[in-house]
Amino acid sequence: MKLELSDIKGHIAEFSKDQVGSRIIQQKIENASLEEKQLVFDEVVVAVHSLMTDVFGNYVLQKFFEHGTTEQKRILADKLSGHILSLTLQMYGCRVIQKAIESIELDKQILLIGELNGHIVQCVTDQNGNHVIQKCIEKIPTNLIQFIIDSFHGHIYQLATHPYGCRVIQRILEHCAESQVAPILDELMRCAVSLVQDQYGNYVIQHVLENGSQRDKTAIVYKLQGQIYNLSQHKFASNVIEKCVQHGVSSERILIINEILGDINAPNSSNVLLKILKDPYANYVIQKILDIVEPSQRDVIINRIQPFIPTLKKVTPGKHIISRIDKYSGQL
Template sequence: MVQELDGSVMRCVRDQNGNHVIQKCIECVPEENIQFIVTPFFDQVVTLSAHPYGCRVIQRILEHCKDPKTQSKVMGEILGSVSMLAQVQYGNYVVQHVLEHGKPHERSIIIKELAGKIVQMSQQKFASNVVEKCLTFGGPSERQLLVNEMLGSTDENEPLQAMMKDQFANYVVQKVLETCDDQQRELILSRIKVHLNALKKYTYGKHIVARIEKLVAAGGTVSSLSSMNGY
């Protein structure tokens, strides 16, 4: 039955209904019997990852195709276009999938690729979700890299300030507070607290204020919280 699809694979992948059949083939049929399905994707991985149905099929391949050549080819194309895929409507799901389920070195490649663009990416609807996944699944040193970038190189606080007022980036700041260690949280909160009153005037800044108040109500595990009670 699966063999009947030979010659029509790409048409099915791009079809609203057909893509579900291709996904099931990848999930249920032994890998050696579906090479005719997988091979046409080579050199098309980025295009398919940015497609509303193709992105689902690429995720199934990442999950079920263990052949080293297939893994290397598909992953290589994804990692070569991380910045672009992170910013598009469907491609960001593929990058998130690798961050959540990929190997540590694949995760590191993604985070290193996005480093230097974290503030800009956090202010975008789709890429901000990728940055949140970087914070959730990155290792301690990778998370530190991202936190340093958000805090900026001086006490001026400009990147963090801009993020707290942004409709998408404010969620990234909340994710930082949720995922960082106590020492990092101490530093971030000390930077945030000087802007708390100003943040209350911004629609999205209020989300940060609410998160800080929640931390205070929870007992404030960080010493700098005690001085916020009077804000």
């Protein structure tokens, strides 16, 4: 027997909280007539607060934000009013809020997210709330969410080293105006050396290296100058050094190479270079350098490495280096 919406009239809210029932209602809403949508909506709107935080019911509300009429969306948005913070921090409620932000008109968006003012850091560091803040940054004109950016000032290190906060900072870097991003970048630069060594902070610095201005990329390289040898041997920082090699200009690349390879005439220069070549993290930096540099520079680096080949054959990181050299040996 194929269920129609008219068959469950009077039990819509109840069905919305059932896994199968919720799925049926969602499918029906997508192609329902205006009359059928209204039939469902009239029952859903009465139970809206219990459905928002329900494991299955939340999907029915999301469907109305996608396929409901403008008036239905407006009414649902009004029902959210006064409950935005608690819903943002709730596992299923946060999904409804995200869908609302995607679907409702700008004036309603502004009204609703205004309820989060004063609670941004709490939301950003919450496993549910961070997704809502990310959605606000992605979907709302950035000049209207200045209060979100302002709340980050003085908290950049704390948030950049947080599993959820680091994602939100990356969204700000992607979507916000240069004038909004500048103070955040200033804070990031001040603690760049610490951030590159953090399991989450390193992703924020990598993001700047991949997507930032050349000025910001250069600033990072020079912030790390003098510590590149040690950072190349660090589990997280080595990934950042790879990105510096990849996205830096030629002069910055030479600076990095010189720090890692060291002075050939310096005492113990062989031991210093061999340590890097055998390191489980730094060997990837060397591989990246071999991939990126000009052929003439690559020849020089390979010549520096050649005396260590017998030793490198005995360790796994060394074998990676040898494999990369073999790749280019035909081009020498």
